[in-house]
Amino acid sequence: xxxxxxxxxxxxxxxxxxxxxxxxGLSLRVTQLAYDAIFDxxxxxxxxxxxxxxxxxxxxYAQSHKGHDVVLNIRDDPQARGRVDDYAVLKFSATxxxxxxxxxxxxxxxxxxxxx
Numbered sequence: 001x002x003x004x005x006x007x008x009x010x011x012x013x014x015x016x017x018x019x020x021x022x023x024x025g026l027s028l029r030v031t032q033l034a035y036d037a038i039f040d041x042x043x044x045x046x047x048x049x050x051x052x053x054x055x056x057x058x059x060x061y062a063q064s065h066k067g068h069d070v071v072l073n074i075r076d077d078p079q080a081r082g083r084v085d086d087y088a089v090l091k092f093s094a095t096x097x098x099x100x101x102x103x104x105x106x107x108x109x110x111x112x113x114x115x116x
Contacts, residue, residue, distance in 0.1 A: 046090060058094040065089065 011019075013035075021031040042060050045052050051061040065087050072080040094102075 043090070056095060057098055058092055060090060060092050062088040063091045 017028065017031050017035055020026075020035070021028045024031065026034070042052050046060055046062050049062075051059050053059040067083060067085045067087070070082050070084055071078075072082045074080075
């Protein structure tokens with residue numbers, strides 16, 4: 001890979017829950033329980049074959065991938081081969097409205113951490 005990748009600002013789960021708690025006025029404990037329940041429910045529904053649509057936000061769904069052959073460690077043994085079984089990944093597709101609210105880096109408040 002060529003070029004250097006700049007490090008994007010990250011928000012931890014703990015900081016996210018604290019921010020939601022402050023925004024809503026709910027206790028940290030209640031906010032943490034809600035966070036866990038929401039994401040557990042989304043994953044359970046997607047695992048059961050459902051697409052989860054949050055109107056005005058976006059949809060979560062599983063995307064299947066076919067298994068394939070891979071080269072394991074080309075430096076040590078160029079002949080080493082393996083197989084990746086079929087698998088699925090969680091995908092998210094935001095609504096047009098949500099995408100319009102996202103600003104390009106340097107054009108707005110995105111990525112900045114502020115106490116509102």
